[in-house]
Amino acid sequence: MLRYALKRLLSLLISLAIASVVIFAVIEIAPGDPASFMLGLNAQPDTVAALRTELGLDVSKAQRYLNWVGGMLTGDFGTSYTYRTPVGGMIRDRIWVSLPLALYALTLSTLIAFPVGIYAAARRGKPGDLTVMGATQLGIAVPNFWFAMMLVLIFAINLRWFSAGGFAGWDEGAAAALKSLTLPAIALALPQSAILARVMRSSLLDILGEDFMRTARAKGLSRRQALFRHGLRNALIPVLTIIGMQFAFLLAGGIIIEQVFFLPGLGRLIFQSISARDLIVVESVVMLLVFLVIMVNFVVDLAYAAVDPRLRART
Amino acid sequence: MTLLTVQNLSLSIGPLPILRDVSFSIAPGEIVAITGESGSGKSMTALSVMQLLPDSAAAQGEILLQDRNLLTVPEPDLCAIRGNDIGMVFQEPMTALNPVKTIGAQVVETILIHAATTKREAQAQAAAMLTRVGLPQDQFPLSRYPHELSGGQRQRVVIAMAIARRPRLLIADEPTTALDVTTQARILDLLQDLVTEFDMGLLMITHDLAVVADMAHRIIVMRHGEIVEQGETQSLLANMQHPYTKALFEASAHQVDLPPQRETAAPILSVQNAIRDYALPRTTLFAQRQFHRAVNAVSFDIHHGERVGLVGESGCGKSTLTRAILGLEPLQFGAISAFDSPVGPDMPAATRAKIQVVFQDPYGSFNPRHRVARILSEPFHLDPNAPKGATLANTIATVLSDVGLTPSDATKYIHEFSGGQRQRIAIARALITKPELIIFDEAVSALDVSIRAQILDLIADLSRRHNLAYLFISHDLSVVRTVTDRVLVMQSGEIVEHGDTEGVFTDPQHTYTRSLIAAAPVLPDLKEAQNAPA
Numbered sequence: 001m002l003r004y005a006l007k008r009l010l011s012l013l014i015s016l017a018i019a020s021v022v023i024f025a026v027i028e029i030a031p032g033d034p035a036s037f038m039l040g041l042n043a044q045p046d047t048v049a050a051l052r053t054e055l056g057l058d059v060s061k062a063q064r065y066l067n068w069v070g071g072m073l074t075g076d077f078g079t080s081y082t083y084r085t086p087v088g089g090m091i092r093d094r095i096w097v098s099l100p101l102a103l104y105a106l107t108l109s110t111l112i113a114f115p116v117g118i119y120a121a122a123r124r125g126k127p128g129d130l131t132v133m134g135a136t137q138l139g140i141a142v143p144n145f146w147f148a149m150m151l152v153l154i155f156a157i158n159l160r161w162f163s164a165g166g167f168a169g170w171d172e173g174a175a176a177a178l179k180s181l182t183l184p185a186i187a188l189a190l191p192q193s194a195i196l197a198r199v200m201r202s203s204l205l206d207i208l209g210e211d212f213m214r215t216a217r218a219k220g221l222s223r224r225q226a227l228f229r230h231g232l233r234n235a236l237i238p239v240l241t242i243i244g245m246q247f248a249f250l251l252a253g254g255i256i257i258e259q260v261f262f263l264p265g266l267g268r269l270i271f272q273s274i275s276a277r278d279l280i281v282v283e284s285v286v287m288l289l290v291f292l293v294i295m296v297n298f299v300v301d302l303a304y305a306a307v308d309p310r311l312r313a314r315t
Numbered sequence: 316m317t318l319l320t321v322q323n324l325s326l327s328i329g330p331l332p333i334l335r336d337v338s339f340s341i342a343p344g345e346i347v348a349i350t351g352e353s354g355s356g357k358s359m360t361a362l363s364v365m366q367l368l369p370d371s372a373a374a375q376g377e378i379l380l381q382d383r384n385l386l387t388v389p390e391p392d393l394c395a396i397r398g399n400d401i402g403m404v405f406q407e408p409m410t411a412l413n414p415v416k417t418i419g420a421q422v423v424e425t426i427l428i429h430a431a432t433t434k435r436e437a438q439a440q441a442a443a444m445l446t447r448v449g450l451p452q453d454q455f456p457l458s459r460y461p462h463e464l465s466g467g468q469r470q471r472v473v474i475a476m477a478i479a480r481r482p483r484l485l486i487a488d489e490p491t492t493a494l495d496v497t498t499q500a501r502i503l504d505l506l507q508d509l510v511t512e513f514d515m516g517l518l519m520i521t522h523d524l525a526v527v528a529d530m531a532h533r534i535i536v537m538r539h540g541e542i543v544e545q546g547e548t549q550s551l552l553a554n555m556q557h558p559y560t561k562a563l564f565e566a567s568a569h570q571v572d573l574p575p576q577r578e579t580a581a582p583i584l585s586v587q588n589a590i591r592d593y594a595l596p597r598t599t600l601f602a603q604r605q606f607h608r609a610v611n612a613v614s615f616d617i618h619h620g621e622r623v624g625l626v627g628e629s630g631c632g633k634s635t636l637t638r639a640i641l642g643l644e645p646l647q648f649g650a651i652s653a654f655d656s657p658v659g660p661d662m663p664a665a666t667r668a669k670i671q672v673v674f675q676d677p678y679g680s681f682n683p684r685h686r687v688a689r690i691l692s693e694p695f696h697l698d699p700n701a702p703k704g705a706t707l708a709n710t711i712a713t714v715l716s717d718v719g720l721t722p723s724d725a726t727k728y729i730h731e732f733s734g735g736q737r738q739r740i741a742i743a744r745a746l747i748t749k750p751e752l753i754i755f756d757e758a759v760s761a762l763d764v765s766i767r768a769q770i771l772d773l774i775a776d777l778s779r780r781h782n783l784a785y786l787f788i789s790h791d792l793s794v795v796r797t798v799t800d801r802v803l804v805m806q807s808g809e810i811v812e813h814g815d816t817e818g819v820f821t822d823p824q825h826t827y828t829r830s831l832i833a834a835a836p837v838l839p840d841l842k843e844a845q846n847a848p849a
Binding site: 214234308 | 365367390391394395396397398399402403405407410411412413414415416424425428429460462473476477
């Protein structure tokens, strides 16, 4: 198990290194010089050159890559071109919105999807299964911002249980912060839970057809006992894969939801930075997201091994 | 006092009738075998007794376990009976165990479902039961996972699970079909011992008549969901009443009329000192790589028109050697040449065309979306001089007639054919390039006995008409014995014995050959049995 974890860790580091090179290269290829963009069309060439020096754009590309990576390793993400504030600080503010939101949504989605998927699989082809599957079909088809607007309409405007948008901040206490994230988390979680429930159902149905499920019944287990004792753990592997992918999506893909609820999250930061050619911010946020996604995959890999002894043995 | 009585059992699944008027009984300590070809309803009979049928199944009649009719017992009570009073062993040991749970946990589970006992006590019982079935605790502790065991060992775990509560009735559905002969012999011995020791009834489902004749006290022959004949083994064998029973046993013991081998010239295939190693995964990052030698210094020739058999158990290197001869595997040492040119991954198409292959599972080796004509012309894809248009159509018609099908079959899809017909199409595909050597890799192993007999006749007939050479690979010794002139016995990557087939079978020299032949169950000589006083 330890060897397996070390191997995954090694591949994690290699992925990070490759990702950093790719991100840097792609941003370099993008047209537009940040210095001349910031100073406008009528800037004097010597002013542009001075700003380039200030921004650290006048050294060779290799040197800039090393400065960037080295900076990130020591916690210095550079200075935003447009806001003239440290990027590290900007990211820190936003990640405390986006990361809890993603985790909140993922928890909700898993809590909804597991019982729904298991219920549907256990009643395959019966009215309960068909109803649930129809509902998940709808959940996948309807975009999450529509859910968001409906939630605002019902719970914020009519019932006045939640505020319609904005983020209370963690200084006001965890309860207030979580409360302001609840509606966005539900809006994000609904389509995800619909997908996850369908994966759970089909994965369980595959397992129910396996020989060892028949063996379990031949031992004297009831259908339900066999499902929970022998089916569930085997069905988890594809489900874990989807959970990992969903977390990555929820982290960076919440931009529309952030917009609907006026949340200062990472998605909005990237969007604003790209519009403003604030490349250093884009680079750093993308790298951070890559880091988080790779970390999640690492955790998913460890979870695979915890579920399936064959993976532990193969190392 | 009977243990199980099945009375006029009829079963349908949806609108489809599966069983009709099935009646038989089993006494404690008795071994009853149900035999028949695929689709005869033998497995469904077993699952009816377990009451593990699909939801849409509807049964009439009675299944009495002592005095309880299992057809009317409610599901919760059935759960209490399954595993406790009736144990079941399945065909596929590789998939019958839950891969994510230890073998100990799985045996313990059977005990804990039915007995009010502590986990510790259940573990002790499970350990004792595993030891009883031949998995001693010092080598196979409870903490082992299924993937760490071989097929035969897994089947022992499945048996331990089934008998952990010492059930009165054990049902075994093709328990040894997926196993090698020597493993099969040991598992069958174990089952027989357990029947005597626990005074259990054993309901054995098997298509293998030799196994049936060897160990069953009584035999039930089924066809199309009905029992055609049943009786005590000795008297049934001596005095078969139903023509289907006779046909079944005759097909099992079928001897083909193999044409005599013609005078041979130079070898067409020559394997010289072939060695194939597989690299094993590194145990640590910088360790020297370890190798597994799948084929070790194998040398033999096949001459024009010669039929050579290759036997050995799974993992002995048969398949690797076959792939090497087909030029699909590189060798680490030695050489294979065919028709005077070297064989390897980049051999010329003309040489490749002269060696063709027929595999075990015909359905798996065809693209289901192609018509037969396209499947048959596939071997021509590499050949620039391949026939086209009318010539190709003629060639396809000829090979189809050659294998006993009709030219009009060329426009059909593969799902429209039965298993035996599919194997004929596979042979037709091998014939189309006019090869001189055909490799049959377990080509008749998945077929029912009557179909197998027909395909073997076809194989013999083709060798007569086209003077073909064969390399016939099989784990079934009786089949190899009837269709080959010479046989190679392979063990752990090496040829341990070779010689002319009759010689090797009647007077085996190597201990491994002897153990293989001893382990293979044999059909009793029916003529002798029929003449003997019943």
